[in-house]
Amino acid sequence: MQEPWNWTRTDLDALVGQRESLHLDFKQSALFNGPPERIAENLSAEVSAFANTEGGTLVIGMIERKEGRARIADQLDGGISSASWPPERLEQLVTSNVHPYLPGIRLKYVPLDNASGHFACIIAVPQGTTAYQARDHRYYGRSEYQSLPLLDHDIRLRMFRGRMKTASLRVGTLTSERVSVPFNSISRSGALLSSGVRALFSNISNTDPQRIVKCVLQLAIENSGEININEFKLSWTRTSAILEWNTRNANSFAARDGVPPSFAFNRGTPQSVNIFPHDNHSAINDIFYFTEDEDLDDAQLAYDWTLYLSDTLPISGKLTISKAVVGERV
Numbered sequence: 001m002q003e004p005w006n007w008t009r010t011d012l013d014a015l016v017g018q019r020e021s022l023h024l025d026f027k028q029s030a031l032f033n034g035p036p037e038r039i040a041e042n043l044s045a046e047v048s049a050f051a052n053t054e055g056g057t058l059v060i061g062m063i064e065r066k067e068g069r070a071r072i073a074d075q076l077d078g079g080i081s082s083a084s085w086p087p088e089r090l091e092q093l094v095t096s097n098v099h100p101y102l103p104g105i106r107l108k109y110v111p112l113d114n115a116s117g118h119f120a121c122i123i124a125v126p127q128g129t130t131a132y133q134a135r136d137h138r139y140y141g142r143s144e145y146q147s148l149p150l151l152d153h154d155i156r157l158r159m160f161r162g163r164m165k166t167a168s169l170r171v172g173t174l175t176s177e178r179v180s181v182p183f184n185s186i187s188r189s190g191a192l193l194s195s196g197v198r199a200l201f202s203n204i205s206n207t208d209p210q211r212i213v214k215c216v217l218q219l220a221i222e223n224s225g226e227i228n229i230n231e232f233k234l235s236w237t238r239t240s241a242i243l244e245w246n247t248r249n250a251n252s253f254a255a256r257d258g259v260p261p262s263f264a265f266n267r268g269t270p271q272s273v274n275i276f277p278h279d280n281h282s283a284i285n286d287i288f289y290f291t292e293d294e295d296l297d298d299a300q301l302a303y304d305w306t307l308y309l310s311d312t313l314p315i316s317g318k319l320t321i322s323k324a325v326v327g328e329r330v
Contacts, residue, residue, distance in 0.1 A: 004057040004124040005106040012076060012110055012120055015059065020071045022144055023056035026064050029080045029120075036093065041135045043123075044097040049140035049147035050125035051102050051132040052158050056142060061112065061120030069145050079118035082109060094123065097135040102128055129226075131158035157313075165227050165309045167275070169236075169319050172220035172282055174296075179214045192243040192288030194299065200291055213290045217321065220280035221307065227277065231270040233308040234283055241300040243288055270308070296323050 002011060020026055025046055032039055043058075050056040061079045064071045091107045104126035109119040131139050131150075139150045139158070150158070183201040186193065197212060223229050275281045284303070301321040306314050 004122050005108045007108060007110060007122055009110055009112065012059070012062075015062065015073045016075060018073050020064075020073075020145065022054060022142055023050075025050075025056065025058050025142075025147070026062040026071065026073050027058065027060045028063055029061045029077050029118075031060060032080050032085060037135075040093050040097045043094055044134040045136070045138070045140050046147055047094055047098050047102070047105070047123065047125050048132045048134040048138075049142040051098070051128035052139060052150060053127070053142040055125055055127035058123040058125065059120065060123070061110075071145070076112060076120060079112040079116075079120050082117050082119055090121065099133045100130065102126070102132055128158075129161055131155045131161075161225075163227070164225065164312045165223075165229055166225040166312070167221050167223050167229060167232070167307055167309065167315060168317060169234075169283065169303065169305045169307065170220055170222045170280065171319070171321065172218035172280065174215060174217050174321075176213055176215045178211055178292075180211050181214075186289060190245065192238075192240070192245060192286060192301075194288070194290050194294055195242045195244075196291035196294050197289045211292075213292060213294075215288050215290065215296075217284075217286045217288070218282055219284040219286075219303065219319070221275065221283045222280040223275040223277050225277060229273060229275040229281075229309060231272050231310060233270045234305060235308075236284065236303050236305040238286075239300075239302050239304070241298070242294065243299050243301060270310075296321060 015024075015026075018024070027042075027046070031042055046058050050058070059073075061077055063074045063077050065074045066072070087107055087109050091105070094107070095101065095105060102125075106124040108122040108124070110122065112118050112120055133139055139155045140147045141150045141154060186197070200212070221229075221232060221234065273281050288299070288301075290299070299321070303319045303321070304316075305319065306316045308314050
């Protein structure tokens with residue numbers, strides 16, 4: 001899917017059935033039936049929550065249904081009138097009611113019916129560099145299901161966010177090529193093998209070469225803060241629907257490439273680096289093999305990771321490797 005500020009009606013239709021999440025929230029257009037002060041209070045709370053967490057997208061014009069604690073996008077509603085709420089008016093209302101000023105907010109109107117002049121509205125909110133206050137003088141944060149006021153210690157952490165080290169795990173590069181190699185050399189390499197590759201070789205000699213697809217994936221630590229990172233530790237685990245390690249080499253690969261999850265920063269020897277702000281450093285290199293009728297999305301390959309930096313709290317996340325993600329990073 002495209003960046004939110006480039007979404008079309010087709011992209012909005014594709015959201016139907018999706019849950020609200022840490023990075024996605026839905027609101028009905030009825031939000032705009034109230035007085036401007038009430039609209040500003042509601043919208044500024046959502047923008048504050050995204051800015052104080054990891055950024056996200058607010059879609060206005062979507063009817064929701066509830067399943068347990070989760071809210072699910074059900075269908076688009078009638079939208080908001082561009083005559084009553086032109087984009088520049090709405091943008092001014094949002095930006096003027098979040099403090100301090102948050103640069104980088106993007107607003108997009110998507111026509112629902114060309115004849116009616118009604119639109120769905122998309123507000124893309126970046127992650128901020130400090131703590132951001134809504135119109136009601138509260139600081140909000142985002143969870144999987146809702147936006148809630150932050151506690152005092154959470155507010156303080158965010159206020160110092162611009163002066164603390166922060167980073168994340170990102171896709172660096174992914175290359176692929178058709179290869180012809182003996183299966184025994186693959187099985188000894190410790191690479192990730194798909195179930196299709198194992199099945200392909202199950203009834204033939206280990207020395208018979210076959211043409212398969214070899215992928216080399218590089219994951220990098222990206223310095224997303226404003227302070228140089230000069231040392232780190234990284235713990236991670238991977239999961240996949242069709243890929244698995246060669247069991248003979250699994251332990252040695254895990255020990256060589258990953259730090260055991262029990263590591264704390266003050267134990268052992270961190271890796272010395274010099275990662276400048278907005279730069280990256282190669283951290284994980286994985287090799288895996290597919291058959292020709294499998295692809296990256298079939299693998300459902302994901303990395304759960306925790307990054308330990310000096311003088312800051314551990315940073316954790318989950319990186320799912322898909323063709324869409326790789327397309328953004330390569």
